[in-house]
Amino acid sequence: MHIALRSFTALVILFAITRILGKKQISQLTFFEYITGITLGELAGFISTDLEAHYLYGLTAIAVWFLVPFVVELFTLKSLRLREWLEGRGTVFIQEGKVLEDNLKRERFTVNELLEQLRTKSVFNVADVEFAMLEASGDLSVLLKSENQPLTPKHLGMRVAPDRETKAVVIDGNIMDEPLAAAGLSREWLHTELEKLGVTLENVFIGQVNAYGQLYVDLYDDKLQVPQQTDMPLLLATLKKCEADLTLFSLSTASPEAKAMYEQDAQQLRRMIDQVEPILKR
Known part of the structure; x- marks a missing residue:
């Protein structure tokens, strides 16, 4: 029962810390955040199962590992140099359509791993890529060549x-x-x-x-x-029918005044249809 109570308390504390540190802590992990997450998990397991150690020692350690990353995050918001030092920089893997082998070696990235990352971006041909960068979070950003980008x-x-x-x-x-x-x-x-x-x-x-x-x-x-749903297509069809009727009236009338009026109304209706057609075709 004692272990269950300690474990539940550790779970509540970890949940609260994660909520305070923000969604970034569970989505895009930098080196510093990765180390912090592992350590907090280890400390939570320690205070849950080590009955011989004082409970407050574990809570103190968790508090330190929470406050230090939290304060560091606040400083990195204002310091670009500190941000780059803690979070790292992205590494260019492909530039102007050419694979940079030295950068792959520096990041200990194999060709197979590069191809795998490209496939996760729905890119199956390296020749289609203009630029690719391994971000500090470990995700690969890809820019296709202009002729290969979606229309x-x-x-x-x-x-x-x-x-x-x-x-x-x-x-x-x-x-x-x-x-x-x-x-x-x-x-x-x-x-x-x-x-x-x-x-x-x-x-x-x-x-x-x-x-x-x-x-x-x-x-x-x-x-x-x-x-x-047929309301919008029906409305579009009705508007186009009205335009066709106005054009037909202008062709069939012998009065120059009426002909000019029908043509003007047909042109105005055509402009209105051009404006609303993208909406009515959705």
């Missing part, structure tokens, strides 16, 4: 709708009121949309709303097919 709408001169955060409004059949309110929607709206889709709230595993008020649901019952 984006910007390259094609296309306008796309801005992306915003999607809100999870239903999780495990329960309505999430806070994300729903953040999206400017209500429970009544959600129930109405679910009725349109023909599904019940209890059968929804997850429901998300995008920035344009479209609801996506994934059901517990995978055999049920959820109908696709």
Whole structure:
């Protein structure tokens, strides 16, 4: 019972220390943080199982190993030199498409390990890489050559709708009121949309709303097919039909005034369609 109590106390202390030191302590470990994490774990095991040693000795050691890294982190925020000394610098492995063998040897990195790291970045051909650097955290950053980079709408001169955060409004059949309110929607709206889709709230595993008020649901019952949203495509088709009608009216009328009016309206509608089409096609 005594060991269980000591272990639980050590667990609570370690959890609190990790929360204070921040997420960086468990995501991107530098050399200093790596040593600190191992030592704190050893000390926690020591105070949990070594019944002959005084409990306060272990707590004192943990306090020292917590305070020193915490103070050092505060100093590294203001000192670039100290930051580089403690955290290290990145090492360039590939520059201008050429592998720097000396840098690989300095970091004790084999060619196989380099290729493995590149594959984790979905790069299977070294010739496609313009620049690659091993960061201080141990992660490999890769820049592809211009001709091998993914094609984006910007390259094609296309306008796309801005992306915003999607809100999870239903999780495990329960309505999430806070994300729903953040999206400017209500429970009544959600129930109405679910009725349109023909599904019940209890059968929804997850429901998300995008920035344009479209609801996506994934059901517990995978055999049920959820109908696709047709409001936006239908609106786009209606706008294009109106533009075609205006163009047709301008061609069929004999009045110059009416012809000019229809052509002007068709051009204005065309400009409006160009603005909203990226949104309505989402």
